Amino acid sequence: MLLDKLYDMLFEWAFKKLMEAKLRNAVVVLRSYRKAGIWVYDHESSNVREEPFAGEIPKVIEEALRHAKIPVEEAEKGFNLTLSAAESPVSQFCLKKERRQPDGVWYCWAAKGLKARVWPPSDGCHENAPDKIHVRVEV
Numbered sequence: 001m002l003l004d005k006l007y008d009m010l011f012e013w014a015f016k017k018l019m020e021a022k023l024r025n026a027v028v029v030l031r032s033y034r035k036a037g038i039w040v041y042d043h044e045s046s047n048v049r050e051e052p053f054a055g056e057i058p059k060v061i062e063e064a065l066r067h068a069k070i071p072v073e074e075a076e077k078g079f080n081l082t083l084s085a086a087e088s089p090v091s092q093f094c095l096k097k098e099r100r101q102p103d104g105v106w107y108c109w110a111a112k113g114l115k116a117r118v119w120p121p122s123d124g125c126h127e128n129a130p131d132k133i134h135v136r137v138e139v
Contacts, residue, residue, distance in 0.1 A: 027082050027084040027086075028043070028083045029080050029082050029083075030043055030081045030082075031043070031044070031078060031079075031080060032053075032061065032075075032079055033075075033076060033077060033079070034076040035050060038052050039052065040052050040053065041081065055116060056116035056117065057116055059114060060114055060116050061081070061137075063109070063112050064092070064093065064135060065079070067092060067112070068136075068137045068138065070138075070139055074139055079138060079139045080136075080138050080139075081135070081137055082135065082136040082138075083135060085133060085134070087134055088134050093109060093134075094132050094134050095108065095109050095116070095118070095132065095133040096108055097131045097132065100129070105117065105118065105129040106118075107133060
């Protein structure tokens with residue numbers, strides 16, 4: 001219960017930004033790294049520091065790193081996680097919206113057989129979650 005509440009709070013900011021990106025055809029870049037064994041991210045322009053990724057997202061991150069041929073050990077020191085609702089020629093893969101449920105919006109990376117809840121219900125606008133999230137990881 002507490003983890004769910006924390007998860008909702010942590011992702012609310014990032015995906016509200018993604019929704020804004022959908023409207024502006026922009027991207028959200030999160031500086032991500034591992035701290036004390038947990039994947040976290042910073043977003044400089046919003047003063048967000050060391051926010052942990054939760055739920056299934058760490059599995060998606062590690063698979064994305066393998067997909068981009070970036071050693072996890074190297075990425076632990078820091079990498080950029082770029083998210084966009086708009087298609088981009090530099091995207092490495094795409095998460096497709098699978099379903100909307102009371103606990104949030106679930107996305108699927110079909111080629112890897114991964115599913116993750118990446119849009120929390122607490123933000124009040126998960127009904128407008130993008131159909132696709134285009135992703136790029138790079139060191």
